[in-house]
Structure formats: structure tokens, C-alpha cells
Amino acid sequence: xxxxxxxxxxxxxxxxxxxxxxxxxxxxxxxxxxxxxxxxxxxxxxxxxxxxxxxxxxxxxxxxxxxxxxxxxxxxxxxxxxxxxxxxxxxxxxxxxxxxxxxxxxxxxxxxxxxxxxxxxxxxxxxxxxxxxxxxxxxxxxxxxxxxxxxxxxxxxxxxxxxxxxxxxxxxxxxxxxxxxxxxxxxxxxxxxxxxxxxxxxxxxxxxxxxxxxxxxxxxxxxxxxxxxxxxxxxxxxxxxxxxxxxxxxxxxxxxxxxxxx
Amino acid sequence: xxxxxxxxxxxxxxxxxxxxxxxxxxxxxxxxxxxxxxxxxxxxxxxxxxxxxxxxxxxxxxxxxxxxxxxxxxxxxxxxxxxxxxxxxxxxxxxxxxxxxxxxxxxxxxxxxxxxxxxxxxxxxxxxxxxxxxxxxxxxxxxxxxxxxxxxxxxxxxxxxxxxxxxxxxxxxxxxxxxxxxxxxxxxxxxxxxxxxxxxxxxxxxxxxxxxxxxxxxxxxxxxxxxxxxxxxxxxxxxxxxxxxxxxxxxxxxxxxxxxxxxxxxxxxxxxxxxxxxxxxxxxxxxxxxxxxxxxxxxxxxxxxxxxxxxxxxxxxxxxxxxxxxxxxxxx
Numbered sequence: 001x002x003x004x005x006x007x008x009x010x011x012x013x014x015x016x017x018x019x020x021x022x023x024x025x026x027x028x029x030x031x032x033x034x035x036x037x038x039x040x041x042x043x044x045x046x047x048x049x050x051x052x053x054x055x056x057x058x059x060x061x062x063x064x065x066x067x068x069x070x071x072x073x074x075x076x077x078x079x080x081x082x083x084x085x086x087x088x089x090x091x092x093x094x095x096x097x098x099x100x101x102x103x104x105x106x107x108x109x110x111x112x113x114x115x116x117x118x119x120x121x122x123x124x125x126x127x128x129x130x131x132x133x134x135x136x137x138x139x140x141x142x143x144x145x146x147x148x149x150x151x152x153x154x155x156x157x158x159x160x161x162x163x164x165x166x167x168x169x170x171x172x173x174x175x176x177x178x179x180x181x182x183x184x185x186x187x188x189x190x191x192x193x194x195x196x197x198x199x200x201x202x203x204x205x206x207x208x209x210x211x212x213x214x215x216x217x218x219x220x221x222x223x224x225x226x227x228x229x230x231x232x233x234x235x236x237x238x239x240x241x242x243x244x245x246x247x248x249x250x251x252x253x254x255x256x257x258x259x260x261x262x
Numbered sequence: 263x264x265x266x267x268x269x270x271x272x273x274x275x276x277x278x279x280x281x282x283x284x285x286x287x288x289x290x291x292x293x294x295x296x297x298x299x300x301x302x303x304x305x306x307x308x309x310x311x312x313x314x315x316x317x318x319x320x321x322x323x324x325x326x327x328x329x330x331x332x333x334x335x336x337x338x339x340x341x342x343x344x345x346x347x348x349x350x351x352x353x354x355x356x357x358x359x360x361x362x363x364x365x366x367x368x369x370x371x372x373x374x375x376x377x378x379x380x381x382x383x384x385x386x387x388x389x390x391x392x393x394x395x396x397x398x399x400x401x402x403x404x405x406x407x408x409x410x411x412x413x414x415x416x417x418x419x420x421x422x423x424x425x426x427x428x429x430x431x432x433x434x435x436x437x438x439x440x441x442x443x444x445x446x447x448x449x450x451x452x453x454x455x456x457x458x459x460x461x462x463x464x465x466x467x468x469x470x471x472x473x474x475x476x477x478x479x480x481x482x483x484x485x486x487x488x489x490x491x492x493x494x495x496x497x498x499x500x501x502x503x504x505x506x507x508x509x510x511x512x513x514x515x516x517x518x519x520x521x522x523x524x525x526x527x528x529x530x531x532x533x534x535x536x537x538x539x540x541x542x543x544x545x546x547x548x549x550x551x552x553x554x555x556x557x558x559x560x561x562x563x564x565x566x567x568x569x570x571x572x573x574x575x576x577x578x579x580x581x582x583x584x585x586x587x588x589x590x591x592x593x594x
Binding site for chain 2: 002003006007010014017018100101102103104105106107108109110111112259260
């Protein structure tokens with residue numbers, strides 16, 4: 001446990017000594033802030049328009065749940081943005097160590113490969129959480145202005161879903177990073193793989209076949225939708241956890257195979 | 263302390279190391295000598311548990327490197343060819359991290375980091391200037407990086423130190439410092455160091471293993487090696503006089519194995535190379551022959567075969583003669 005912590009801590013600190021972390025954080029928060037603002041504005045405008053229309057025709061104003069609609073749209077976009085941002089978090093995990101030759105230090109120290117893989121993964125996850133936390137503020141601001149206050153439950157449910165989705169993608173990204181010693185190659189191929197996982201989701205929607213159904217099930221984004229609707233389904237929880245475990249297992253195998261290949 | 267038995271390592275079809283056996287005693291400094299690509303790094307990587315051997319096994323302090331890998335690794339300090347450094351960390355931060363993953367308890371860590379930085383001259387109490395503890399590793403020169411690498415290997419006070427070419431890329435002053443540091447480890451630590459610089463071996467090591475194309479060619483002390491291969495002394499004589507009778511006279515002396523001659527640039531001068539046995543009295547007899555036959559003896563000196571020559575003799579084979587495998591040259 002101490003060893004995992006040592007690896008994770010160094011990796012996490014390493015994020016903040018390179019400009020990449022600040023670039024990722026800044027751009028992510030800028031983009032998400034922009035989307036949040038626009039989603040909120042659009043939905044509020046729409047609901048006002050509808051209210052005005054119904055007043056004109058003398059009916060009852062339709063009940064529009066602005067906060068939950070904002071949350072749904074926001075998390076939908078957030079989950080897509082992650083496909084672009086997460087490769088930058090994972091690209092260096094192993095590729096950089098290989099390039100610097102520091103993997104030799106880790107692998108000749110009294111550490112097990114499991115500890116190295118878990119430490120790295122936890123650091124990436126921790127950085128991802130630090131990236132997400134400020135977006136909670138957006139909801140806090142919305143809460144201040146909403147009357148009556150909206151419940152936090154569905155919002156946290158969505159955050160939990162995002163965490164699972166992010167964890168699964170980070171685990172896959174760390175596997176890809178362990179295959180190369182070039183960070184650029186790691187990030188581009190991770191992005192490519194994420195993109196395919198995303199497209200799987202789109203192609204499964206159009207097709208009616210059994211294959212489409214299977215592909216749809218494998219799409220990582222599909223499983224997130226329920227979370228953003230405020231539904232907590234253990235199917236999705238198990239999907240993400242097993243996706244994560246499987247990817248980490250691949251990373252472990254890839255790391256151990258280095259010993260045999262070198 | 264280290265027992266290596268029948269280790270082989272194959273990369274695909276190429277065999278990097280073939281059936282290597284050697285022992286290193288407690289507190290001994292062993293030099294691992296060989297031309298580039300002889301299998302030095304591979305052997306060291308196997309010993310440190312970085313890569314597994316294809317066959318054979320090794321024990322560190324009685325622990326099998328494959329079966330009890332973690333315990334064995336705890337006892338090893340390893341400096342790879344390229345020091346494994348995180349450029350973005352400070353020297354102190356890096357050493358703390360290494361201390362953590364080597365399993366030094368929290369209470370001792372700060373003291374150990376402090377101590378190892380002093381030993382590797384990364385801090386100097388007397389002057390602020392020479393305090394490197396807060397510098398970023400990426401801003402350090404090659405020599406200082408090598409010191410940080412050495413500090414990293416020493417920090418947990420391992421019983422066994424494995425150093426892969428520890429003096430490569432250092433300036434002469436730094437080389438001397440590093441050699442002194444290594445010598446000061448003898449007795450308390452068991453050291454295996456690899457090099458392709460020959461004088462380094464005779465200066466620092468108590469025993470030498472010469473390896474070439476994956477096989478151990480010879481294993482002995484540097485002194486014995488010189489002695490044994492030389493098979494006696496060689497005398498270089500500068501003289502003038504009647505060459506024919508003098509060489510014949512020398513050749514007939516007891517204890518003289520061979521005589522060869524070549525003219526010197528000065529008129530009537532010759533340089534004779536005389537191979538004699540270990541008996542020192544032969545020198546006297548040779549000198550007398552020259553003077554008795556009316557020659558003038560200008561100089562007579564014993565020429566011992568240098569480690570370089572031995573090394574070349576051992577590692578240069580027919581196909582390598584074209585200067586390819588000649589030892590002592592820098593890596594390209």
C-alpha cells in the first residue's frame with residue numbers, strides 16, 4: 001500500500017510540474033464553463049418562451065425542470081469532451097518512464113508490477129478528480145439562483161457516473177501508454193481508440209442487427225446515459241468496473257512482458 | 263554474496279550471454295570487463311532482476327533472483343548505464359522518492375537522504391554554491407547527474423551494488439572522485455562494476471571477469487592476470503654494435519625464450535626485444551653478453567604487458583581483428 005502511494009504521489013506531483021497539466025485543466029474548465037453557460041441560457045430562454053406562449057393562449061405554463069435538463073445536457077457534453085482530454089492524462093504514464101529509463105529504476109526496486117500499475121492509475125484518477133471538482137461550482141452557482149432548490153442526488157449520481165466512465169477510459173489509456181515509449185503516439189492512439197468506442201455507440205443506434213446490439217453494449221458512452229438521467233443501475237456499475245479491471249490487467253501483462261522482451 | 267550459475271540469455275535467435283558462472287565474495291569489488299555489446303549490461307540486468315535469464319540462476323545474499331525477487335532486490339543498489347532520473351524533480355525530492363520505493367522507513371528517510379547527498383558530494387556544508395539538493399535534475403550537468411544516479415543506488419545502504427559503467431561521461435576529476443567513492447565501499451559493500459576502460463579495473467577492482475561475446479574469457483585478479491599472461495618479462499634493449507653475434511649470444515643464454523631486433527633511427531643502433539623467464543638474473547646475463555661482444559648498452563628496461571594488451575589478446579579473434587572489437591574505445 002505504501003508503495004502504491006509512493007508511485008501515485010510522484011506521478012500526481014509530476015502532473016503539476018509539467019505544463020501539460022495546466023493546459024489540460026485550463027482548457028477543460030474554459031470549455032466546460034462555456035458549455036454550461038450556454039446550455040443554461042438556452043434552456044432558460046426556451047422555458048420562458050414556452051411560458052409566454054402558453055400565457056398568450058391562456059393555458060397553464062408547462063413545467064420545465066431547468067436544473068435537471070441543464071445537468072443532463074451538461075454531462076452529455078462532458079462525457080464527450082473527456083474523449084479528447086483523457087488521452088493527455090494517460091499518455092505519459094508509462095511512455096515517459098520508458099523513455100527516461102526510469103522504468104528500470106521502478107522495476108529493479110522492491111515493488112511489484114501490480115503496485116506500479118495501481119499507483120499510476122490512482123494518480124491519473126486523482127488528477128481527473130481534481131479536474132472535475134471545479135465543475136461542481138457551476139451547479140452550486142445554479143443552486144443559489146434556483147427556486148425551489150434542486151436536489152443534489154441526481155447531480156452526484158451523474159458525477160459518480162462520470163468518474164466511472166473516466167476511470168474506465170484512464171485504465172484503457174494507461175494500457176496504451178505501456179505499449180510505446182513515445183508520448184505523442186500514446187496520446188494519438190488512445191484518442192483513436194476512444195473515438196472508435198464512441199463511434200460504436202453511434203453505429204449501434206442506427207443498426208437493428210444483433211451485432212449492433214453487442215457493439216452498443218460495448219460502447220463506453222452508452223452506459224453513462226442512465227447516470228445522467230439520474231438512474232443508478234448496477235449493470236452499468238459492473239460494466240465500468242470490469243472494463244477498468246480488464247484494462248488494468250492488460251497494463252499489468254504488458255508491463256511484465258517488457259521484462260521478457262527487453 | 264553473489265553466486266551466478268550457468269546464466270544464459272537469448273534475444274530471439276541471438277544469444278547475448280552464454281552459460282556464465284562466477285561468484286563474488288562478501289565485500290569484494292569485481293570488475294566486469296569487456297568490449298561493447300559483450301553482454302555486460304545484460305548480465306547486470308539479470309542480476310538486478312530487471313530481466314529474467316533464459317536459463318540458469320543467480321543468488322544474491324543467498325536469495326534466488328527469480329524465486330525471491332523482491333527480497334533480493336531490496337539488497338541491491340543499481341546504477342544503470344543511463345542514470346534513471348526524473349528531470350522535473352529536485353535532487354532531494356527524487357532521493358526521497360527513491361528512499362520511499364526502496365522501503366526506507368519514514369523516520370530514517372530524511373537522515374539517509376542527507377547522508378547520501380553528502381557522500382556523493384551533492385551538498386557541501388561549507389558553501390551555499392555547492393548545494394545541489396534543491397536544483398532540478400534536468401538542469402544538472404552530466405557529472406552531477408551521474409552522482410545523483412550513484413546516490414540513488416546507495417541510499418538504502420544495499421549490501422550489493424551493481425554499477426553499469428559508473429564513470430562514463432565524467433571529466434577526469436570526477437572520475438577520480440567516483441573511483442574513490444567506489445573504493446571506499448569495499449569491505450562494507452559487495453560491488454560489481456562494468457567498464458570498458460581498462461585502467462579503471464586495475465585501479466578499483468580486486469578481481470576481474472573479462473567477458474567477450476557473451477562468454478567469460480578469464481577470471482582473476484588484475485595482478486595475476488598481467489603476470490600469468492605475460493609468462494615472464496620482456497626486456498626492451500637499445501644498443502649498438504655487432505647485431506648478429508650479439509643476438510646469437512643472447513639467444514643461447516639460459517632462460518631466454520626469444521629475441522627480435524629492429525634498427526633504430528640513430529646509426530648502428532638497434533632495439534632488441536628479449537623475452538625472458540621470470541628469473542631476474544637473466545637481465546644481468548643479457549647485459550654482459552652485449553658488453554662482452556663489444557656492444558654499447560644504451561638502455562635496458564623491462565616492459566610489462568599492459569592490461570590493454572592482455573585484453574586485446576583475449577578478446578580479439580580472427581573476425582574481430584579489423585579493429586572492430588578493440589577494447590578501450592568510446593562508444594559511438
